[in-house]
Amino acid sequence: MTRYKLTIAYDGTKFHGFQRQNELRTVQGVLEKALSKMTKGKQIDVVGSGRTDAGVHAFGQVIHFDYPGEMSAENMLRAVNSLMPLDVIVKDSVIVDEAFHARFGVKKKTYQYRVDCGHYTDPFKRFYTGHYPYALVVDKIQIALKDLVGEHDFTSFAASGGVIENKVRTIYSATCVYNKNNDELVFEFTGNGFLYNMVRILVATLLEIGNGRRDVHDFLRLFEVKDRQEARGTAPASGLYLKEVFYE
Amino acid sequence: MTRYKLTIAYDGTKFHGFQRQNELRTVQGVLEKALSKMTKGKQIDVVGSGRTDAGVHAFGQVIHFDYPGEMSAENMLRAVNSLMPLDVIVKDSVIVDEAFHARFGVKKKTYQYRVDCGHYTDPFKRFYTGHYPYALVVDKIQIALKDLVGEHDFTSFAASGGVIENKVRTIYSATCVYNKNNDELVFEFTGNGFLYNMVRILVATLLEIGNGRRDVHDFLRLFEVKDRQEARGTAPASGLYLKEVFYE
Numbered sequence: 001m002t003r004y005k006l007t008i009a010y011d012g013t014k015f016h017g018f019q020r021q022n023e024l025r026t027v028q029g030v031l032e033k034a035l036s037k038m039t040k041g042k043q044i045d046v047v048g049s050g051r052t053d054a055g056v057h058a059f060g061q062v063i064h065f066d067y068p069g070e071m072s073a074e075n076m077l078r079a080v081n082s083l084m085p086l087d088v089i090v091k092d093s094v095i096v097d098e099a100f101h102a103r104f105g106v107k108k109k110t111y112q113y114r115v116d117c118g119h120y121t122d123p124f125k126r127f128y129t130g131h132y133p134y135a136l137v138v139d140k141i142q143i144a145l146k147d148l149v150g151e152h153d154f155t156s157f158a159a160s161g162g163v164i165e166n167k168v169r170t171i172y173s174a175t176c177v178y179n180k181n182n183d184e185l186v187f188e189f190t191g192n193g194f195l196y197n198m199v200r201i202l203v204a205t206l207l208e209i210g211n212g213r214r215d216v217h218d219f220l221r222l223f224e225v226k227d228r229q230e231a232r233g234t235a236p237a238s239g240l241y242l243k244e245v246f247y248e
Numbered sequence: 249m250t251r252y253k254l255t256i257a258y259d260g261t262k263f264h265g266f267q268r269q270n271e272l273r274t275v276q277g278v279l280e281k282a283l284s285k286m287t288k289g290k291q292i293d294v295v296g297s298g299r300t301d302a303g304v305h306a307f308g309q310v311i312h313f314d315y316p317g318e319m320s321a322e323n324m325l326r327a328v329n330s331l332m333p334l335d336v337i338v339k340d341s342v343i344v345d346e347a348f349h350a351r352f353g354v355k356k357k358t359y360q361y362r363v364d365c366g367h368y369t370d371p372f373k374r375f376y377t378g379h380y381p382y383a384l385v386v387d388k389i390q391i392a393l394k395d396l397v398g399e400h401d402f403t404s405f406a407a408s409g410g411v412i413e414n415k416v417r418t419i420y421s422a423t424c425v426y427n428k429n430n431d432e433l434v435f436e437f438t439g440n441g442f443l444y445n446m447v448r449i450l451v452a453t454l455l456e457i458g459n460g461r462r463d464v465h466d467f468l469r470l471f472e473v474k475d476r477q478e479a480r481g482t483a484p485a486s487g488l489y490l491k492e493v494f495y496e
Contacts, residue, residue, distance in 0.1 A: 009370075009371055009372075010371050011371040011372050020445070070419075081368065086374045087374070088369065088371060089368050089369065089371050093370075117267075120329065120337050121334055121337065122257075122337065123259040123334065123335045123336060124305070124376070126259075126334045126335065128372070
């Protein structure tokens with residue numbers, strides 16, 4: 001058995017998320033089907049760094065699996081790519097030892113969130129951005145982002161679907177750049193872990209701050225109250241990208 | 249009756265082209281259905297500046313139609329947009345007099361063609377670019393583009409589907425910019441008219457020149473021989489955008 005670590009990108013539009021589900025088209029399902037073809041029917045379990053929801057994209061999702069037999073990392077990349085549909089691509093392939101685990105070994109993750117600020121929905125962006133056509137003061141968002149950095153209890157920012165008890169996470173960096181050319185806000189969040197829907201809830205809250213509907217320092221209050229009802233909004237899946245996963 | 253001129257953008261991925269076809273989803277069909285709703289069932293003919301093929305996009309397609317009754321141009325824009333699917337958007341609306349005709353009045357058109365030069369197919373670009381993963385010398389393309397400008401017989405560059413006899417057209421400008429950030433070549437062609445598939449055939453030929461498989465000045469020969477078999481290639485529809493239509 002040889003353990004491979006692959007870095008993959010996918011357009012999440014036509015997937016029912018990352019995780020395998022009977023009958024439904026998922027990223028894990030597509031990968032496991034390809035590996036099963038390569039091993040003439042053997043079931044190979046693919047482990048991802050974490051799930052992504054339906055419609056969420058990835059520039060750099062990381063997976064691992066144990067393959068019976070050995071081939072070079074480059075040949076594995078080519079072999080899997082030749083079996084991928086056009087909305088998934090393997091960008092990198094490395095042979096790792098058994099100590100490597102795509103989920104348990106994660107140290108940091110970076111998510112990107114793209115917001116289209118145009119007045120109308122742009123036909124070319126509908127699957128690739130969230131859309132916020134209301135007034136925004138980017139400076140207010142910049143101030144709020146500083147409150148996010150550090151170790152906080154993110155209970156107010158976790159969707160009810162999650163099962164994790166401890167909701168304390170550390171955000172190492174949280175940035176926002178406004179791109180005048182395409183009228184887009186691009187957020188980036190790097191942290192040691194993210195709760196279910198957390199990035200999308202953070203973005204929805206940040207946009208409300210930018211719009212003046214919340215106090216600039218509302219995050220400080222939201223960390224205290226630990227109440228999902230107080231954060232309310234969830235930005236759409238289409239704007240979210242798993243950008244990079246970091247290991248030791 | 250009031251004549252409206254609308255400028256529309258669409259993502260061509262899920263359309264069977266611009267022109268109305270029974271049963272199939274087309275841009276003209278979607279627009280005429282919307283207008284029919286607004287007039288409680290009256291059939292209104294939409295005239296476009298020209299057709300676009302299945303998978304071809306538009307940033308600035310222009311249409312006109314005659315509407316029974318009158319409303320402000322702004323209200324027409326809002327009304328039609330409220331009935332459009334997410335892959336079509338009306339960007340501009342003007343009331344024009346009967347002398348205006350979206351097809352016969354065209355003076356110039358600008359097409360854009362995006363080529364992804366990345367090694368692998370990018371999951372996010374598959375519907376929005378052509379893909380050319382081979383070596384390219386952009387300087388050779390730049391030289392070839394100069395041969396294109398001016399009045400020429402484009403018989404070698406017209407797909408057989410066309411019915412037009414006179415294949416002489418004038419190209420006012422033909423440019424190419426390589427964008428290092430996203431590894432894309434962006435072509436732009438402005439001319440007084442384009443034959444069926446002409447831009448896509450020009451791009452395929454330009455890429456062969458850039459790759460060294462054709463002489464840099466092969467366009468001069470191709471204008472002379474007037475033979476579609478000599479140009480051969482057709483770049484995919486997914487990379488083509490009708491950018492702007494100019495009237496008097």
